[in-house]
Amino acid sequence: MEQSKSILAKVIRERRSIKSGYTDKGVSQELILELLNDAVWAPNHGLREPWRFLFVPTDKKESFVDKLVKTFPKEMQENRRNYFSQPSAFLIIMMKEDPRQKQWEEDFGAVSCLIQNFQLLAWEQKLGVVWKTNPHIYDPKVRDLLGVVPGEKIVGFLHMGFFEGVPESRPRTAVQEKFTVFG
Structure with a gap:
């Protein structure tokens, strides 16, 4: 008999x-800061805390979108x-972006953990x-607009909003199909 799931497992x-x-x-x-103050407890090697955040609140979104769409070719702007x-x-x-591969990968893993914490x-x-990683995150014009400095990577845009309907879950592959035991 399966034990009931913990609150965390359910979330x-x-x-x-x-x-x-x-x-x-x-x-x-205030809500974003509250969520981030908990999300930053993600595991991160050497407590490097490799992340930085730019928040575009609802009341600034229209102005932001006006500037962002201008970085795209005319035919894509609408x-x-x-x-x-x-x-x-x-x-x-x-x-x-640490120039050392091991540290870069550790930092990307840490930021990914932070994003998952934030989403939960x-x-x-x-x-x-x-979490969106569309091609514009690599565009120098977008980097300039956002104040991204050399030595930084845009890991993604988190699109956010309150919602009513919950999408259906999509099935996951049974772990047993991707699981082996050494030896």
Whole structure:
């Protein structure tokens, strides 16, 4: 007989990426800071804390989107405006790029853990999040717009907004199919 799942296990299994269907409710800086102050407890080698955050609150989103879409070719701007206008707010996450491969990978892992922590904490607050790594995160014009400095990488844009409907879960491969025991 399977034991009942812990609260944490339930949150992990219930969390979904919310890509659309955001409500008009604004996302406050206070909430984002509260979530980040817990999310930064992610494991990170040597406590390097390789992350940096840029928050675009709901009341600044329209101005941000106006500037962001100008980094795209004219023929894509209307499409990108529609795309970036859907979320209520953005959290852009950057990381220091250590030139040493091992440290770079450790730092990317740490930032990824932080993002997962953030998504789980946001889910508890009914704040939908999806982590986006679209090609614009590599565009020098976007990097300039965001104040990304040499030696930093944009790890992704977190699109955020409160939501009502929860997407259906998609099945996962049984762990046993990807599990072996040494020896």
